[in-house]
Amino acid sequence: MSVTINVHQVGRLIDKVRGHIGNEYIEVLHGIRLDVDASHLHAVASDRYTIAAARYELNDTERNREAFARTIPAAWLKPLREWLDAQAGNLTVTIGTETGRLVFATPATEMRVPVTDNVEYPDWRALLRGVAAEIPTIYAFPAVDARMLARWADTDDTLRVRVTSDLRAFMVFGEDFVGAQMPKKFTGVGPDMDATFEQALGLWPSIFADNNQDAADMADMPAEEKPRYEAAPTVPDMVETLLQQTLRSTSDLLGAPSKDHGAMASFAIAGVNAWSAYRFLNALHTADPRLAAKVVADLGEELDAGDFSENAWDIAEKAGHDPQAWHDDYAEHLKKLADKRAAEQPAA
Template identity: 30%
Template sequence: MPVTVSDLPRIVRQLTPHISTDYNLPPLHGIYLEADGTHLFAAATDRFTFALTRREAAEPEPWKAFLAHADLTALRALFPTRRRPADLTLTHHRGCTRTPDGRLTIGDGTRSLNLSANAGHAKKFPKWRKLFADALAAEPHQDAEACYNADFLARWAKATDRWQPLTTWSAGPGKPLLVAAGPDFLGLHMPVSQPEHRPETPARQRQDRTALRTVWADTLTPAAPARRLKAA
């Protein structure tokens, strides 16, 4: 039974910034898909950030697949994101002697794309449920500075529409930043390890809040008005 998704190109756009660029890690060099009977999940990670999104999709038989880099190139060419949203169907075909990895067919009623389901890569994709469950269960707690890579922070811009806000929580400076965009998109962003734990990093690069207050005190503290002498 095919799964119908109206915005698959948008899902690909949301997840693409989080795909690993390391060709030596094939299970991370693409987008993971999973149908569990009620939802279609899609995820991507390079181990520094992890993005997960879902769409409601009735599918009686669970399946997993993986869209490799070449598959995504073909998908973008056939169903470009600049086109208006249209229903696309994803049909998973079990593996057989000729295609042990199974097949995935993506179509819009007039055109279709036949791809390997890449079952081997899908099987090796990180177990995402516990990671996100633990992050959601942890109570927000931030009592010390946390460091984040600015380039990685920019990845989350693709998660939302132009005016949709991101919501973030953190269970502590050493814990992943939990990112949410609406009810169907979650992300995890690992912090940069603190400089004091990395001998090769100069201590002056640490952005300590107390030190920053001292450095900026003269600039941010309003100058007292000059006192004027009154004539006797």
């Protein structure tokens, strides 16, 4: 099973979708899927929230070969891209499979990328059909400049989008932000600027031509498998986590046995700390959303590294405190509690 394509086109396929790769906590999505059907080589990537598919049309001699699909692991994308950059762009590269490998070969050299042969990648065609099925074909379908879309990232906000008609600006709204962007007048999809959504779907017949094919919902994509105590990666996620922890701790506190003072104290402290963290984060986000986002991201990395307790000790010392005395006092407190419980136990 193999197809041929020039080196430059392979690089373009990778570059078009690599920004949509899922993180390491969704193993099946942590890479780029190469998918060959009867007419095209596709590069596909998804992070659960977005999905992108780029394609390269096979020449007549390559068509109708046996279909195959393999996922290039994210860790191998950088060395693969560097290998491609080292080749002349017009060189022909053959992409083929062997057991546990995806093989990229030019007339002079080759690169073997380890892959899992039978990975169950989400049915990206069905997912796109599921999204398209929710959009009326008469829906306004303006063309936009992808480079201009990136400008909205600096709003540090969740934006809502309202599209009016094909040749008019669309509007964006955030909590403290409003804007608009004009469409781009070009014939990149469809036969002309009046191309409809239905005509655009027709350019991808292998996905959208058969209305009887299965459709899937992107809400059912694989979930992240994060370490249990990892911090949320964004401010909204962190807010949700802290509020959940506050409510859960309160519920645990109310349900704890009245004589289990240790458990009650732990639940109370957890709830107070979660609520305090929420209040501080909310205030920081109001004052400086960009700084709040950076703090949350940095916190996630620190918790993932696992050395935050050692850092807290060092910070306490530098602030003029005595963490050893804290440790000794707490140890003595625990000893007194243990002695008290032992004395309250009835004699055997």
